[in-house]
Amino acid sequence: MDEKKRKLVEELIKEDTGDVRILNKYEHALVMFVGVSWAIFQLLIASVWTLDSTFARSIHLAFAMAMIFLSVPFFKKKKIKALPFLSQREGIPIMDYVFAAIGVATALYITVEWNGISMRMGSPSLTDVVFGVALVVMVFEATRRAVGPALPAVGILFTIYGFLGPYLPDLLAYKGVTLDKYVSQLSLSTEGIFGIPLRVSTNIVYLFVLLGAMLDKAGAGKFFIDLAFAGLGRYKGGPAKSAVVASGLTGLVSGSSVANVVTTGTFTIPLMKKTGYPATKAGATEVAASINGQLMPPIMGAAAFIIAEYVNVPYIAVVKAAFIPALVAYITLFYVSHLEASKLGLKGLPKEELPNAKEVLKNGFHYLIPITWLVVELMVLRHSPAMSAFRTIIILIFVILYQEIMKVKKEGATFADAIKNSLKLTAEAFVSGSRNMVIVALACASAGVVVGLVATGIGSMITELVDAMSHGNIYLLLIITAMASLLLGMGLPTTANYIVMASLTAPVIVTIAQNYGFFVPLMAAHLFCFYFGIIADDTPPVGLAAYAAAALADADPIPTAVQGFIYDMRTAILPFMFVFNPDLILHHITSWPKIIMIFAMAVLGSFAFASALQGWFLTKNKWYEIPFFLFTSWVLFNPAGILHWLHLPTNMKYYMYFIGLGVFALLYLEQKMRIKSKPAMAA
Template sequence: MNSENIKKAEEILKEETGELREFRPHERLIFDTIAVGWAFFQLALASFLILNSTYVRAIHLAFAMALVFLSIPFFKKPKRVLRFLSVTDKIPLIDYIFAILGVVSALYIVIDYNGIAMRAGSPLPRDVIFGLLLIVVLLEATRRSIGPALSFIAIVFSLYAFFGPYMPDVLAYKGVTLTKYVNQLSLSTEGIYGIPLGVSASIVYLFVLLGSMLDRAGAGKFFIDLAVSLLGKYKGGPAKAAIVSSALTGLVSGSSIANIVTTGTFTIPLMKSVGYPAKKAAATEVAASTDGQLMPPIMGAAAFIIAEYVNVPYIEVVKAAAIPAFVSYFALFFVTHLEASKLGLKGLPKEQLPDFKKTLRNGLHYLIPIGMLVYELVVLRHSPELAAFRAIIVLAVIIFIQEFVKFKRGENDHWLKSAISIIKSGFVGGSRNMISVALATASAGIIVGLVNTGIGSMITEIVENLAQGNIFLLLVITAIASLLLGMGLPTTATYIVMASLTAPIIVEVGASYGFFVPLMAAHLFCFYFGILADDTPPVGLASYAAAALADSEPIPTGLQGFLYDMRTAIIPFMFVFNPDLILHQVYSWPLGILIFVMAVFAAFAFTSVIQGWLITKNKWFEIPFLLVAALILFNPEILLHYLPLGPEYKYYMYIPGLALFFLVLIEQKLREKLV
């Protein structure tokens, strides 16, 4: 692969992760000390340190504020005017000042906690000043970290909160005073220090840290080699290997772009080598990498926030997300198979494949902490933070053993020093990866806090009027809004904003028209479309990173990736109308497996329509059969509306759906033989 292409992709990744500054030695020491300190603080919380939840959230935010101002300049691109604001070869004095202001404003609620609690609702002028300072500095930190979109939205909501009383009747809202604004957002747990930041501080950091340590230890390369050794020989093998390696790497990267740069550097050239066009190779990697956040048991940060909002254990979110996630990946496998069939492609020759047994033997130890995590979450039903903490401890021990074994083989000179270096690198990487998550959840808290002042009920009324009581139209509006928001926001922030505004409305509108929508389904709906926004043209940065690696055009790559993602976009609509797909009130393993298998066939039927191919090229008259088959297999209850049968016959309706799918399959098979 062209080194220039890799460099372009890495630059996109650096912009996302904030690795823009080249530190001098003493600056590197300052940054690393704060980053490692953050890691130790979070590990202490999960083991022996007990603090008030507000203290935890404030300290968590203070660490993020310090790191973002030290690592990301005011302007990311060099400027002729005010050049000192875009310095990347050192940390200028102004950014030290910003870092100090960020830390002090974030910790103000800790410093005067008892005083603020005693005068709740009646803040002193000093409280208002520090509260406003926190909001301003936080919005600037968020702008530097994840771009201007979330800060802009928070400012719009803030302006609306003040000017609401002067708006036209349809938009009129009682508004807030400056005192109420600051008290709600900065001096309570209703705004910045709310649930999203709490989840980031208590749970998400540990999972991101685990992923960073796995990556530094070498798990990323192991996952790629394992996937290629297993699937590389089959038709379109490199694309199928890209899907599996991206799903596995999604466990450790926490970022679509990081996933693409990690796996795509290897898998995209392999796909091109067997005949995939550059655009389709890049689009396959994009589709696989964005879906990495869907995969249980370690989903994106938003999944933990879903558990808090819906008030269920995290394992219930994993259970609900399991069928949709696996159906989405099975469907993507099918997409790559269809593309390989259309292009007449084969797999990789045997000599290009890593040896499966050797690969598995050399990297089997990386599966131990992941297995430990799953065991803790699923079998022992421990809290996510305890499960992640124990997995991190196990991984740290494994790293020491791994480096000692390498020392015995002569692969390093100082095994202890090497192990400590890997763990330290994992700590720094974990803290760096958490900057954007912590700031996104804190800034999204501004919007959530303002929604709770009364804006939410007004927005609910507007959205209900737009949807005209039609649940399907409401879902379309939510999906489009999520995609548009997600172009400028990370998945977590998109989910928080959309879930705060629309998830309750989806449930309420459904109920008012006699249609039951579980709250979990409404939240997962917002979550899915927040993820899909990662590769939505024209902004999707994931598409730009993959296009740089494949040497293809970003916009066509994004469009192709979005076409592949259509098989995922249909699933949220289906589980809203058929909660069986999220295993709502499904407690039987055989029934759960039946629902999953039928959903896979449904996804195959729908994907065949989108791709225009099943066994061979589709004829126009086959498309209605495939669409009806997909609809029935996703939601068998729909047939009961047209047949004089009771609800006990619901699952028998899978039979006509399967019959339609296999009818088209057999017809195409016969037609292929006659050609």
Template sequence: MVDKTLDDNNVKGVEYARELAEAEHGLQGDSVGVTRTLTIAIAIMWSLFQLSIASWLIMDTLYIRAFHLAFAILLVFLNVPMMKGNPKWRPDLRFLMIMNRVTILDYILGILAAFAALYIFIDYDGISMRYGAPTTRDILFGLMLVGLLLEATRRVIGPALPVIAILFCMYAFLGPYMPDVIAFKGVSLNRFIGQMSMSSEGIYGIPLDVSATIVFLFVLFGTMLEKAGAGHFFIQLALCILGGFKGGPAKAAILGSGLTGMVSGSSIANIVTTGTFTIPLMKKVGYPATKAGAIEVAASTDGQLAPPIMGAAAFIIAEYVNVPYIEVVKAAAVPAFASYAALLYISHIEASKLGLSGIPRAELPKFIPTLMSGLHFLLPLGMLLYELIALRHSPELAAFRAILVLMGIMLLQKPIRAKLAGQPLLPAILQSVKDIFLSMAEGARNMAGVAMATAAAGIIVGVVALGLGGLITQIIDVLSGGNIFLMLVITAMASLLIGMGLPTTATYIVMASLTAPAIVSIGGLQGFLVPLMAAHLFCFYFGILADDTPPVGLAAYAAAAIAEAPPIQTGLQGFMYDIRTAILPFMFIFNHDLILHNVDSWPQGLLIFGMACVGNFAFASATQGWFIAKNRFYEIPILLTITMVMFRPDLISRLVGLPYDMRYWVYPVGLILWGVMWVIQRPRQQKADAALA
């Protein structure tokens, strides 16, 4: 009965959502003939190269970045035409219609771009000897790389990032002619090219390094896991556990999206994977289309926050902050899981408002058979966690070994099923091998957009490194009037604005390069000690939240297409659900306990997590207008007080004169107020239940 809901879904909406997911990565998958074969071959070669450098192939890190960029940029030019769609051209310009498909010109541009990317590898000895004094040939190849990289990025993720990069490049040259407030001494062409294409501080900088060494393997792991069937397993398992409760499909969507989002790293891809199944189920039990889509949007967007496998930007945080990745996981754990717990709570509130029940248990898949059918998918995840947490191995080594386990599962599962069904083994084995190679190709194709985003963002980082960093801090200080609170609001709004046109990773890189050091320095000037990790996570969170921010949030468009709902209303509803996530960065900037800064005790960590959940529940009740019954206006201040007590015990303890070490003693106050709210609303809940009965 549950599976039948898939047949009732809007097929066109699902296809549109898939197109958005493909557009996020940049590769449309519509190439045919020789181009398709060549694309698959190059993508498989790229995956094999990445697996090799994670295991046996030893190369200089700059060479790895160059080859990574060359593979990615070549794939983009072979897959994404210069112009998309089929516009109605003027009769005298009709010959330009050829630009909406890949042509020989794109082949030529792709080869030139790949060669320009590899130029630093081809002539490394010469470049290293003349750094700072590039020759005419160096300048020619450098300009070619910058230009073709920006064009490839435009094709992949749209014009926003290239335009921002071009503005930064113009600023680097025109700085002396700017108004005094933003005046900059400027750079020469030689210095610019040396920084961008002849060093590891521009295009070949830290973002591209993380993309080449770590992110690729995790994207490949997520793609292969989905290809093996884990996404469907996670959804079925979530339905078994939560489907029978009030608003069960929504809760199952949240759990399933969280499990899938941990490995997909993409909110839109997560919606396409899980939403095609969960959104119709939510509508079936009574959720309006807009709210069904919005819940999936909120769940899938927050998947990038969930440890242990977060979005690509999380690995870049580790490099920027110069800490092991496990420290990023530790810092993100409490806010991420408290955010998911609050979303489950919101789904319960919505079900209570609408008077919904769950799916009858008879219509749900059985737990034990479902668990046993996909138990093997937990092995590669277990290997990954064991490598990261227990053995403390590097993320790339952990991902590589998890991929090996996953390959073994993919190689064996179909032959075993064929054997049990009495079918011939050879076709099953051949299909398994084919699935492995096709998933490797798909993983590489999914990486093209990330690689372009990190390389193009490297141009912005490189310009900032030319000497703009201190100036940007001064400008932000002037804009915010030296007020840390106003500066955080400006940073959040700028992240949401820029994130409308950029992928999460690029948004984070741009905003972290510009504002993270400023947050730390300005906070210090005002007496607030802001850990660098907190500043980077602040930019990371708001870069992710841009995915569902109207009017351009692509995640909302994807979910709305599946739900057959208006996209703007879906985005607005999703943003209302995500407000409970948006307050978390403002809280952990000042309360470092929330990111477990200098917290090494499990009991202390669990206490902080539990109280953060209560605080988030209270804030969700205040913003959603419901606790256990509909709120009255005078109850909202009580709920907001609970929120502040649970999120900022340090502030409350300081206000009442308690020393910092006794800050946790204010938690009972919040719990008492929580109980008071329950007592106040309980009669109204009983009256409402009696009316429904």
């Protein structure tokens, strides 16, 4: 990788983490103090400090405001000669200290003045209006610095629509909002900025982001990569398969596609190229694997907890619903990497070039302790996500101490050095967690503006508008929603995209489907929006993850993004399938034999779709085989889909699997015979 591309990767990492500025020791100490204080505050309210939820959200947002204004300049790249401080990276200009102070003051206003605000709810004073409007402006500006202009632009459009609603044509008109109503709804209540998304960000998401940052600082990412290579590196297409597994494991605790690409891709992409993968396909495989990390429970890029709040179900229900689609997506990407290796005639890495599995486990087994404990807390003991994350973080602090003690023993240092090193590492992890959390917190706050305005009456208007556009056709309705999620997701982080689309379209999907006699579970509608928000991460021409992977692979970013999007098509089919067949999200299914059967059939259905898309199964597909692969995929994903063609009752649904399996078996035998006939024909 040349110097120019190395700098591009470093720049993407800095933008992703918000660590953009070069600070002197005093400024660095200030940012460290804010980051560590934020982490301590979150740990306290998760354990011993009982604080009103609204106050906690207010303080949470204040920390996020302070972090972003102190860390990121007004313009990240653009330099204005007349006003150089707007893009200043060396130190913090006075202007940004002022921005940070105003941001903190407006965020804390609801806490400081809560008694007065509650007494005049709906009739804000002039001071309330000034601080309320200032809060919206500061949230938009902080979000623009953190994630770009797309989300603030959406919020501004909804704001304009809110005020101009009564004056628009009949199709778009609605009652609108006054300034008092706007401020009361968005800034002085828990219906807007301080709504459900920010509540989940405050109470749950921060702790999981902090947990991921601590694992990363401790070295768990390298452990996951070495473990994947030790187990899979020697097989056909081993580096690509290792990339899939390593990214999946990293995705368990990471909510950032770019961070996942850089963490695992630095190791996997060069090795993929070494075994014969073209640069574009090596980068695209890493992009597809890293983006799909957000599908994996327990965190799912922070969205799992917000889905639970919106659907009003326990968190464990979201994990249950998301588990089969996420696992199918990853197993199929593993299969796609095998097909690519078969097409290219590739082999694995020599055994001597791979890590020793026993040594990897021996040196890194301690990383499995907090992860295992987190799963036990969530799945077995059924504790709340916040309490589970808090206890796991405490265990991880001791794991870091153990790791440092082992290091100083080897180096001959003292126990005091181990404690000092572990405290330093923990503090750095706290700051890293706070930096990583800024994007999520501000995205939730800005998305709250859209959510709050939708609650004023825009939601019902959107239902009527989408109904008119789709003409009551469920297929067209889903395509419109998918396209909107992809377009919106090009400029938004996944969590923000999900919040906006879930607020606008998830209830619309359910309502319109019911109006036309088609049942769609609310969970399926929310996961539909979430999946397409994730796929938008590598949708050309944006896709920051693709740019990072392309830089690591020395490839062109647009072809890399296009190839990654092609790989992700096997993920894109899943949301349509679980809308038409809720069995895939285990809706009302508790029988383990039935769960295993549905999972196995979904995997085979996804394999059939991937084979059709890749043009390869056991050998290169003939054109006439493609329809049969697609038919197999449809039947194995949605066995009830052909019942009405055969005029059979619904209780025959699962027998349709035999038809799909039969066609798949015939395709297998046909290609097997074709492979055997090639040597004979050559002879």
